Amino acid sequence: MGERQITLEVMRYRPETDTEPVFQTYAVPCQEEWVVLDALNYVKDNLDRSLSFRWSCHMAVCGSCAMVVNGTPMLSCKAFLRDLPDTIQVEPLRNFPIERDLVVVLDDFMEKLRSVKPYIVPKEAPATPDGTFRQSTKQLKMFKPFAMCINCLACYSVCPQYGLNEGFAGPAALALAHRYNADSRDVGRKAREDVVASNVGIWECTFVGACSEVCPKDVDPAAAIQQTKIASTVDYFTDLILPGRKVKGGPGKAAGGKA
Amino acid sequence: MEVIETDVAIVGAGGAGLSAAIAVAERDPNLKIALLSKVYPMRSHTCAAEGGAAGVAKDEDSLDKHFDDTVSGGDWLCDQDAVEWFVERAPKELARIERWGCPWSRDADGKVAVRPFGGMKIERTWYAADKTGFHILHTLFQTSLQFPSIKRYDEYYSTDLIAADGRCQGVMAIEMRSGQLKTFAAKTVIIATGGAGRVFPFTTNGAIKTGDGMAMAYRAGVPLKDMEFVQYHPTGLPGTGILMTEGCRGEGGILVNKDGYRYLQDYGLGPPDPWPRKKAMELGPRDMLSQAFWHEQQKGRTIQSASYGDVVHLDMRHLGQALIDERLPFVRDLARSYLGVDMVTDPVPVRPVVHYTMGGIHMENLVETPLKGLYAAGECACVSINGSNRLGSNSLTECLVFGREAGQRAAEQIGSLGAVNDTLVKERAEASRQALADLHMRPHSGESVSGIRREMHDTMESGAGIYRTADSLAQTCTDMANLRDRFNRVALEDKSAVYNTDLIQALELQSMVEIAETMAHSATKRTESRGSHQRLDFAQRDDEVFLKHSLATYNGQAAPTIDYRDVVITKSQPAARVYGGDV
Ligand SMILES: Cc1cc2nc3c(=O)[nH]c(=O)nc-3n(C[C@H](O)[C@H](O)[C@H](O)COP(=O)(O)OP(=O)(O)OC[C@H]3O[C@@H](n4cnc5c(N)ncnc54)[C@H](O)[C@@H]3O)c2cc1C
Ligand code: SF4
Numbered sequence: 001m002g003e004r005q006i007t008l009e010v011m012r013y014r015p016e017t018d019t020e021p022v023f024q025t026y027a028v029p030c031q032e033e034w035v036v037l038d039a040l041n042y043v044k045d046n047l048d049r050s051l052s053f054r055w056s057c058h059m060a061v062c063g064s065c066a067m068v069v070n071g072t073p074m075l076s077c078k079a080f081l082r083d084l085p086d087t088i089q090v091e092p093l094r095n096f097p098i099e100r101d102l103v104v105v106l107d108d109f110m111e112k113l114r115s116v117k118p119y120i121v122p123k124e125a126p127a128t129p130d131g132t133f134r135q136s137t138k139q140l141k142m143f144k145p146f147a148m149c150i151n152c153l154a155c156y157s158v159c160p161q162y163g164l165n166e167g168f169a170g171p172a173a174l175a176l177a178h179r180y181n182a183d184s185r186d187v188g189r190k191a192r193e194d195v196v197a198s199n200v201g202i203w204e205c206t207f208v209g210a211c212s213e214v215c216p217k218d219v220d221p222a223a224a225i226q227q228t229k230i231a232s233t234v235d236y237f238t239d240l241i242l243p244g245r246k247v248k249g250g251p252g253k254a255a256g257g258k259a
Numbered sequence: 260m261e262v263i264e265t266d267v268a269i270v271g272a273g274g275a276g277l278s279a280a281i282a283v284a285e286r287d288p289n290l291k292i293a294l295l296s297k298v299y300p301m302r303s304h305t306c307a308a309e310g311g312a313a314g315v316a317k318d319e320d321s322l323d324k325h326f327d328d329t330v331s332g333g334d335w336l337c338d339q340d341a342v343e344w345f346v347e348r349a350p351k352e353l354a355r356i357e358r359w360g361c362p363w364s365r366d367a368d369g370k371v372a373v374r375p376f377g378g379m380k381i382e383r384t385w386y387a388a389d390k391t392g393f394h395i396l397h398t399l400f401q402t403s404l405q406f407p408s409i410k411r412y413d414e415y416y417s418t419d420l421i422a423a424d425g426r427c428q429g430v431m432a433i434e435m436r437s438g439q440l441k442t443f444a445a446k447t448v449i450i451a452t453g454g455a456g457r458v459f460p461f462t463t464n465g466a467i468k469t470g471d472g473m474a475m476a477y478r479a480g481v482p483l484k485d486m487e488f489v490q491y492h493p494t495g496l497p498g499t500g501i502l503m504t505e506g507c508r509g510e511g512g513i514l515v516n517k518d519g520y521r522y523l524q525d526y527g528l529g530p531p532d533p534w535p536r537k538k539a540m541e542l543g544p545r546d547m548l549s550q551a552f553w554h555e556q557q558k559g560r561t562i563q564s565a566s567y568g569d570v571v572h573l574d575m576r577h578l579g580q581a582l583i584d585e586r587l588p589f590v591r592d593l594a595r596s597y598l599g600v601d602m603v604t605d606p607v608p609v610r611p612v613v614h615y616t617m618g619g620i621h622m623e624n625l626v627e628t629p630l631k632g633l634y635a636a637g638e639c640a641c642v643s644i645n646g647s648n649r650l651g652s653n654s655l656t657e658c659l660v661f662g663r664e665a666g667q668r669a670a671e672q673i674g675s676l677g678a679v680n681d682t683l684v685k686e687r688a689e690a691s692r693q694a695l696a697d698l699h700m701r702p703h704s705g706e707s708v709s710g711i712r713r714e715m716h717d718t719m720e721s722g723a724g725i726y727r728t729a730d731s732l733a734q735t736c737t738d739m740a741n742l743r744d745r746f747n748r749v750a751l752e753d754k755s756a757v758y759n760t761d762l763i764q765a766l767e768l769q770s771m772v773e774i775a776e777t778m779a780h781s782a783t784k785r786t787e788s789r790g791s792h793q794r795l796d797f798a799q800r801d802d803e804v805f806l807k808h809s810l811a812t813y814n815g816q817a818a819p820t821i822d823y824r825d826v827v828i829t830k831s832q833p834a835a836r837v838y839g840g841d842v
Contacts, residue, residue, distance in 0.1 A: 016755050033498060033566070033597075045709035049752035049761040054298075056465035059501045059593060061393055062302040078596060099436055100758040106299065110413070118401040120360040130316070131354040134369035140362060147362050147394065151301050176401075183360060 004030050006081065008039055010051065011091040013098045021098060023089070024048075036079040036088060037065055040102075053102035060216060063150035066093055066157070067102050073154035075216050093157040109153060112169045115195045116177035121188025139184040146179035146224050148217045155211035155221055167200040171211035171221030174202060178224035181231070189231075197232045205229075260688055262442045265293040265410075267669050268430050270417045270472055271451030272296035273303030274392070274655060275637025277399035278352075278662025279449050279669070284406035286670045292408050293443055295415045295432055297467060297763070300400045304453055304465045305658065308392020309504035309590060311384035312655035314349035316373045320381045322346045329653060330831045332378040332544050333617075333646020334790035335806065336485065338827040341625060341642045345653075345660055352659035353385050361398040362387050364586070374586075375509045375537050376652045378544035378838075382537075384652040389504050389589045392655055415441070416763055417471065419691045420448060420633065422479040423683035426676070427633035430475075431691040435763065438756025440695055442688040444679050447632050447669040450476060450620060451662060454638035456489075457767075458775045459613040459724075460716035463495055463502040472639040474770035476620045477777070481628045482810035482822070484641040486618035486774070487782035487792045490649055491725055493548035495612025497567030499597050503590050503609055505651045507602075508541040510586055512575040514548070515606070516560040522571070526551040528839045543838045546648040546791045549611035553725050564608055572606035579603075611725060615654065617645045617791065618781070621810055626665040632676055634669050636661040643808065647790025698765065704748040708764050711742055711749060715768075715775055718742075723779050728796045732783040739776045740818060746772050777811035777819050784821045785809060802833050 008028050013021040026047055028039045037055055044051050055065040058077045065076045068091040070084065081088075096104035126133045155171040156162050162170045169177075177196045181189045196202060205225045212222040267283050269276050272294050280294045296303065315325050325346040330337050353371075357363055363371040364386050376384040387394040403409055414435040421429040421442070429445040452472025456464030477483050493514070494503040508514075513534070516522045521531045521540065528543040528551070535542065552571060555561050561569040575583060580603045583591055587602075594600050594607050619641035626634050626642075637658045644657060715738075722735030746769060753761035787801035788794050807823040814820060 014755060015757050044760070049708070050755070052758045052760045054302075056298060056302050056467045057304065057307050058465065058499065059307060060596075061390070061589075062298075062304070062306050062465060064298065064302045080596070103758050105436075106413075110299070113401075114404045117405070119405050120358065120402075122358065126358065130350065130370075132357040132371055135365055136369050137365050137367075139369075140365055144362050147397070148390075150306075150393070151299075180360070185358070185360060 004032060004081070005086070006030050006039065007087045008043065009087065009089045010043070010102070012051070012101050014100060030081055032082060034081050035077050036069055036081065036084070036090065037076040039081065039088070040076065040090070052100050061150060063152035066152040066154045067091065068093060068157060073157040073214050075152060078216060093153055095156050095159065095163045096153070106153070108166070109156065109170070109173070112173040113151070113176065116169060116173050117188060117192050118176045118180060120180065120183065120186050121191055122185060123187045133185045135184055142184070143179045143182040146175045146182065146219060149175055149219045150217055152216060154214045154216060158210040158214050160208055160210070161204045161206060165204055168204045169195060169200055171225070174228065175219055175221040175224040178228050181228065193232065196228060202229050202232065260440060260442055260692065262444055263293060264291070265443060265445045266290040266673055267447050267449065268293045268295065268443045268445035269449045269451060270295050270430055271303070271453060271637065271639070272300035272400070272411070273451060273453055273637060274305040274395055274399065274658030275662035276449070276451030277396070277403050278659050279451060279636060279666035280409045281399065281403050281406065282663040282666030283670045284408045286667055288408050290408060290670055290673065292410060293412055293445065294409055295412045295417055295430070295443070297414065297416045299413050300411070301397060302467070303396060304468055305396040305655070306393045307463070307465060307502070308395070308655055309389045309502060310376060310506040310509070311374060311386035311391045311652045312353055312395065312659070313376065313379065313384050313650070313652040314353040314656055315346065315383050316350060316371065316385065317381060317383065320383055324380055325349070325383060327831065328379050329644060329650055330646070331836050332650040333648055334800065334836060335831070335833040336643070336646035336789060336808070336826055338643050339829040339831060340827050342644045343829065344625065345644045345657065348660045349656045352663060353656065356395060356398050356659065359398050359402045361394050364388055374506060375535065375542060376650070377505050377508065377542050377548070378538060378650045380538050384509070386506065388585070389506055389587045395655055416766065417475065418695065418766060420475050420479040421684055421687040422630060423687055424680060426631040427479070428679040428684050431688060435758050438759060440692055442684060444681070444684045446673050446676050446679060447634065449665045449669055450633070450635040450639055451637045451665070452639045454616040455771065455774050456613050456616065458715065458771045458778065459489070459719050461495070461500050461720070462613040463492060463500055464613070469767035469770050470616070470639070470774040471767065471770045472635070473619055474773045476628060476633070476635065477773060477813045479630060480813060481630050481633065482621040482812045483774070483777045484618055484621040484808050484810055485643060485647070485781070486777040486811055487785050487809060488617035488647045488790060489613060489778065490545055490615035490617060490791050491549035491611040492545055492614035493552060493611050494573050494609040496594065496598050497564065497570050497608055497610050500612045501593050501597055502612070502614070503573055503594065503607060504587070507573060507575055507587060507590065510582065511535045511578055512541065512573055514541055515572050515574055516555050517562045518560065522555050522560065523548065523551055526554065530839065539839045544648055545651060547838065549725055550793060552611050562608065567608060570608035570610050573609045574606040575602045576604065576606065615649055617641070617647060617649050626661055626668050634665040636665040647792060698762070699751060699754060701748070701750040703750045706745050706748045706750070708749055708761070708768050711746055711772070712768055714738065715742055715772060719775055719778070723782055726793050726795050727782055728794065729783070732779055735779040736783060736818065739772065739779055743772050743776060743816070780819050780821055781809045781811050806833060
């Protein structure tokens with residue numbers, strides 16, 4: 001295992017003493033296979049106990065440790081040093097207030113998550129003996145990619161709309177709304193439309209696609225938003241023609257629980 | 260100090276805590292629920308579970324078979340009344356989260372699919388590809404958002420229970436963003452803080468799994484049960500400890516030593532063919548597989564890897580890319596990223612890794628602790644359905660089944676418990692505040708959090724690992740007493756209030772030091788080998804003396820006292836554990 005010396009420039013902000021964020025530089029002896037998070041932990045354990053950052057699983061699934069590494073938001077537990085130069089700059093996610101050092105304030109996102117009603121609004125209880133809905137693999141595939149979001153918020157860090165318009169629900173929350181809309185067990189699309197199709201929702205998205213580029217889980221929020229736009233447009237027109245038309249589960253549509 | 264009054268305080272928002280919260284909210288929307296977690300709920304370590312959740316699903320399966328597999332898998336240390344209760348509710352809870360939207364993988368007919376798992380005679384492990392825990396956690400969390408009575412306190416670190424007058428009356432917690440200590444005056448408290456794998460250096464457990472809830476209960480006088488039983492998972496990636504799910508072997512993966520030989524056949528798990536075959540070879544129980552690795556290592560038959568030391572190979576090449584990408588895409592990516600090995604074209608180096616704490620808070624009556632008003636569920640609780648070796652995929656289900664029951668039980672009993680005693684609560688809160696202030700003020704001494712943690716890791720691994728002896732354990736007990744003493748001199752370098760992780764890590768270390776000590780002492784006293792607890796100096800299981808749960812009781816600055824309590828046997832008399840065979 002070879003050792004490599006890197007220079008870690010970490011953005012620090014201690015609200016009790018700092019008036020604004022400053023960079024602090026650490027010289028870190030690293031193992032070849034390390035990720036940026038390992039280097040941060042080296043600093044924490046050996047050089048500076050006061051550095052604060054979030055992490056837990058170290059396997060790219062808890063979503064805690066996203067930060068901006070050399071300009072791009074990524075999971076620091078999957079930011080391999082072998083892919084990075086000897087000087088690495090680490091900043092907190094952009095578009096969020098900094099709570100301290102690399103820790104950002106998530107209140108706004110947590111509220112937006114709730115606002116899109118990310119839970120099944122069931123059609124009717126499944127009438128199967130085991131009490132589960134039937135769902136074909138094809139139906140599963142309709143929503144599964146959008147269920148892979150780990151709420152790391154890398155996408156918010158690059159979203160131009162979220163930066164400009166704080167009412168915008170943002171990529172992950174909208175992807176999640178789409179995830180439930182696209183689930184054969186759900187009939188909640190109308191209920192979600194308050195937020196999703198209103199002015200804080202999908203119409204704000206200018207379809208830059210930066211969110212999908214940085215997403216570590218290939219969720220493709222941009223595609224979710226685009227699909228929702230199309231579905232909402234269709235609803236808008238069909239509503240004009242046939243007021244009160246059911247959004248999902250009508251005759252001829254795949255409906256969970258019946259198969 | 261701010262006092263938050265609530266009916267139910269739930270500490271922990273992983274699979275168990277969220278299940279409990281939803282159960283309370285569903286049962287009585289008028290009850291006030293405070294859901295505390297030191298991380299945002301979706302960061303809880305339930306997210307890391309890959310393989311699946313067990314519950315009888317197939318016609319040819321039965322509750323009795325699930326019971327038998329669980330009890331023999333646990334080497335007869337399970338309480339059988341609890342296991343019976345558990346297996347019956349397992350399928351219902353798994354179906355419930357199906358209705359809540361969990362994206363379970365499906366069979367061609369649209370039914371939920373099940374896969375084989377280690378130690379299970381029939382396929383009964385429900386799975387969502389290889390991210391089952393992640394999907395369960397997010398399904399529960401998102402479902403919980405519809406209940407207005409669940410008030411979340413995210414990034415609140417609980418320090419102590421408020422135990423007074425023979426009853427639990429609340430919990431103390433630090434709001435991490437302000438550094439303020441707050442009092443949760445609660446009629447009932449449910450602990451759902453997860454396991455304690457971080458006591459060891461090489462583990463699949465995330466940074467948050469430091470056993471805080473176990474330690475809080477222990478300090479409040481509730482015994483910790485069966486703490487000597489720590490599960491090693493046989494297939495972790497060397498270096499990081501990242502898990503290669505048992506699903507890899509469930510789908511047909513094999514383990515070979517340096518000669519390309521399926522060595523498990525030498526350890527009572529063969530014959531190797533036909534394969535795959537349930538409850539045999541690579542689908543044996545985890546304790547036996549991890550122990551077999553150790554023996555291979557002693558015999559010099561493991562593979563020496565320059566960067567990672569001793570490993571064996573988990574070979575999945577014969578499964579083909581299509582199946583791997585459909586059922587194991589996440590672990591394929593993990594092995595590729597963290598080890599540079601693609602399981603489609605190459606065998607994956609693996610070695611045993613600390614994974615699960617079978618022991619935990621002593622439960623009486625499934626979800627109740629001996630302290631009135633205090634409940635627990637999930638990995639922090641010892642019910643005990645896992646005995647001396649948990650079967651893979653039983654614990655996600657355990658979180659759902661017992662999490663729900665803890666919520667219901669608390670809601671049911673609140674009426675009879677009555678109001679908390681404000682004066683006593685205040686007194687306890689003041690004591691907690693003082694302890695925290697002392698830690699903040701402690702003068703620099705040269706003792707550091709990272710230093711003590713490192714030494715704890717070393718002594719736990721060398722003395723209380725897969726194989727143990729009286730000597731190795733005696734050394735570890737001495738070391739741990741020493742470290743406990745030295746911990747009292749650890750000073751904080753960061754004295755600030757906002758999101759002070761120096762402080763949080765110090766408190767987590769306190770939990771771990773206390774827990775490590777219960778593990779070492781319980782292991783010392785158990786002079787037999789059973790399940791995950793293997794003594795080189797006492798190689799046999801000894802039912803005469805040790806068909807018993809150990810109970811470790813807190814003694815302040817002295818070592819814990821170890822007592823015993825009978826195992827509940829209902830219909831399965833202890834017998835030899837038989838795997839392999841059945842050709
Ligand atoms: C890598 C891995 C894979 C696994 N795979 C499987 C599998 O396939 N099948 C299976 O059945 N089991 C599996 N397990 C085991 C299973 O995932 C866990 O036992 C289970 O998820 C534990 O859930 P829990 O709710 O008890 O705790 P956790 O999910 O760990 O949650 C603990 C909660 O407590 C909170 N908490 C802890 N301390 C404090 C404190 N001091 N103050 C406030 N809050 C606190 C945390 O913030 C968190 O919310 C796996 C485990 C690991 C590590
Ligand atoms: S959509 Fe992708 S980038 Fe955005 S929060 Fe989810 S996982 Fe992260």
